[in-house]
Amino acid sequence: MEGNSLARRACAELVGTALLVFVGAGSVAALLLLGGSAPFGGADLGFVALAFGFVVIACVYVLGPISGSHINPAVTIAFAATRRFPWRDVPAYVLAQLAGGTLGALLMWGVFGARGTRLGTGFGMAFFDESKTSWGSAFLAEALAAGILVFIVLGAIDRRAPQTVAGIVIGVALAGIVLVIGPITCAATNPARVFGPLFVQTVDGSGAHNWLQLLGAYAPAEVLGGVLAAFGYDLLNRRHEPATPPIAQS
Amino acid sequence: MDEHSLARRAAAEAVGTGLLVFVGGGSIVGLLLLDRGDGAPFSGPDLGLVALAFGVVIMVSVYVLGPISGSHINPAVTVGLAATRRFPWHDVPAYVAAQLGGATVGGLLMWGIFGSHGTRLGTGFGMSYFDGTSLSWGSAFLAEALATGILLFVVIGVIDRRAPQAAAAVIIGLALAAIVLAIGPLTGAAMNPARVFGPLLVQTVDGSGAHNWLQFMAVYVPAELLGGVAAAFGYDALKGRARSTHPAPAVRADAPVRRPPAAAVPAGGAQ
Numbered sequence: 001m002e003g004n005s006l007a008r009r010a011c012a013e014l015v016g017t018a019l020l021v022f023v024g025a026g027s028v029a030a031l032l033l034l035g036g037s038a039p040f041g042g043a044d045l046g047f048v049a050l051a052f053g054f055v056v057i058a059c060v061y062v063l064g065p066i067s068g069s070h071i072n073p074a075v076t077i078a079f080a081a082t083r084r085f086p087w088r089d090v091p092a093y094v095l096a097q098l099a100g101g102t103l104g105a106l107l108m109w110g111v112f113g114a115r116g117t118r119l120g121t122g123f124g125m126a127f128f129d130e131s132k133t134s135w136g137s138a139f140l141a142e143a144l145a146a147g148i149l150v151f152i153v154l155g156a157i158d159r160r161a162p163q164t165v166a167g168i169v170i171g172v173a174l175a176g177i178v179l180v181i182g183p184i185t186c187a188a189t190n191p192a193r194v195f196g197p198l199f200v201q202t203v204d205g206s207g208a209h210n211w212l213q214l215l216g217a218y219a220p221a222e223v224l225g226g227v228l229a230a231f232g233y234d235l236l237n238r239r240h241e242p243a244t245p246p247i248a249q250s
Numbered sequence: 251m252d253e254h255s256l257a258r259r260a261a262a263e264a265v266g267t268g269l270l271v272f273v274g275g276g277s278i279v280g281l282l283l284l285d286r287g288d289g290a291p292f293s294g295p296d297l298g299l300v301a302l303a304f305g306v307v308i309m310v311s312v313y314v315l316g317p318i319s320g321s322h323i324n325p326a327v328t329v330g331l332a333a334t335r336r337f338p339w340h341d342v343p344a345y346v347a348a349q350l351g352g353a354t355v356g357g358l359l360m361w362g363i364f365g366s367h368g369t370r371l372g373t374g375f376g377m378s379y380f381d382g383t384s385l386s387w388g389s390a391f392l393a394e395a396l397a398t399g400i401l402l403f404v405v406i407g408v409i410d411r412r413a414p415q416a417a418a419a420v421i422i423g424l425a426l427a428a429i430v431l432a433i434g435p436l437t438g439a440a441m442n443p444a445r446v447f448g449p450l451l452v453q454t455v456d457g458s459g460a461h462n463w464l465q466f467m468a469v470y471v472p473a474e475l476l477g478g479v480a481a482a483f484g485y486d487a488l489k490g491r492a493r494s495t496h497p498a499p500a501v502r503a504d505a506p507v508r509r510p511p512a513a514a515v516p517a518g519g520a521q
Contacts, residue, residue, distance in 0.1 A: 004490070008488065008490065011488055012488060015403075015488065019400060022396070022400075022432065023400070023428045023429060023431070023432045024428075024432075026431075026432030026433070027428070027431040027432045029432075030294075030297070030431060030432050030433065030434060030435045030436070031294035031297065031298075031431070031435075032294075033435040033436075034291075034292065034293055034294045034296075034297055034435045035293065035294050036291070038293075041294070041295075043294065043295035043298070044294040044295065044298075046295075046298070047294065047295065047297070047298030047301070047431055048431075050298065050301075050302075050427070050428070050431070051427075051428045051431040051432060053424075054305075054424035054425060054427055054428035055425065055428045057421055057424055057425070058404045058407075058408075058421055058424070058425035058428070061404075061407060061408050061417070061421050062403065062404055062407025062408060062410075062421075063407070065410070066488065066489060107392075107396060110389060110392045111389050111392050111393040111396065111433065111436055112389070112436070113385070113386065113389050115384075164416050164417055165417065167417070167421070168417060168420065168421075171424075
């Protein structure tokens with residue numbers, strides 16, 4: 001991955017985040033479209049979880065060799081905080097991720113057209129219902145979601161874990177997180193995934209949009225949860241100890 | 251793959267595309283058959299299960315037929331691979347003809363088991379179409395081009411030598427399922443001219459239902475070929491095709507040992 005220029009790696013991050021939003025958030029819009037007047041059900045949530053999980057699996061395998069396939073500012077910052085990723089590359093990665101999230105939402109606009117804003121909250125936007133979920137609960141939910149994701153990512157990419165299935169483990173774990181946290185905060189776990197649809201919804205102008213939730217809950221909770229989980233993983237795993245035999249491959 | 255004659259490889263493509271249409275397209279008819287018992291419309295969970303049916307049959311086809319023909323089972327994949335010199339152009343006509351023939355057999359097998367249900371349910375034989383009154387032709391074109399482009403991007407990425415080959419078919423199948431979940435309600439997320447052609451031809455021969463060749467010729471075929479070729483070139487631009495300058499760290503010791511590396515390449519290894 002170090003063999004690729006920063007520009008090339010940032011392009012890969014952009015493409016991956018766009019895929020995540022277009023396919024993952026797109027599945028929310030698609031299922032709402034089929035549901036018609038019926039409410040978004042548990043089975044719908046399950047398939048949204050699978051769409052997010054499956055597209056993350058593809059990104060890890062296809063883009064991982066180019067950029068590491070973070071496609072999530074919380075992951076990039078958690079990696080940098082635990083010295084797995086250089087801080088000087090963080091701004092380019094995060095900008096590429098935010099731009100990719102926006103591109104993914106624009107592509108949804110292209111294929112769903114005006115229906116994109118009329119379905120649910122528009123473009124599969126992540127939000128929470130402030131009349132039912134307190135800001136504290138929403139903050140905790142997103143911090144936990146991002147924390148669990150980062151914890152699993154770090155475990156799956158550890159040298160001693162079997163690398164062949166790392167991407168599958170990460171994607172399936174994300175699906176599991178969405179199944180638990182989805183009904184509370186949409187389980188964004190990713191500031192770029194919140195930003196893209198929110199930005200396009202704001203530009204479109206025909207629906208509601210809430211930037212305060214992104215700035216006051218989603219972004220700080222996800223970054224904080226991811227960083228804490230990364231330090232927690234290192235405490236638990238003691239990175240610099242001599243490697244034990246790779247039991248997982250025996 | 252090179253050790254197999256073109257005729258044998260084309261036969262494998264026909265079998266794979268037939269399986270794709272029979273199982274994937276058939277799952278639509280099967281779910282509609284159950285739904286229509288209580289008059290329910292095609293729902294979100296139905297879509298999810300159709301997506302999984304397509305994804306699973308693709309996985310099977312890549313593992314079983316990949317070592318014989320590469321298991322393209324899709325003219326957009328074959329053309330995308332040929333355009334980026336991963337597959338010889340002179341084999342393209344035989345592959346595409348086999349894929350169209352296989353998809354038609356898949357549609358005929360659906361006719362055989364579902365009988366007249368096949369045409370009365372939904373649009374008939376799991377046919378791909380879009381509703382021109384609610385979706386513009388431009389959006390439909392963009393949707394099919396993007397869906398096919400994402401598929402090609404993933405296929406070419408996972409058959410790269412540096413990706414772990416043991417999981418390639420699983421990744422491709424799951425990615426296809428995810429794309430169906432996002433695009434399915436718009437255009438059927440065909441991503442495959444052969445998959446559109448087979449059911450459409452059988453529906454036309456049957457004659458009792460609607461069929462729309464204009465959508466096939468003006469949207470599905472050009473959008474899928476264009477999206478696939480553009481994504482293949484896009485992948486090469488993103489990756490930089492200086493493959494020989496990199497070691498191959500991802501071909502790992504825990505890769506499958508039951509197949510030699512050449513046969514483990516599920517598509518496009520014939521360059």
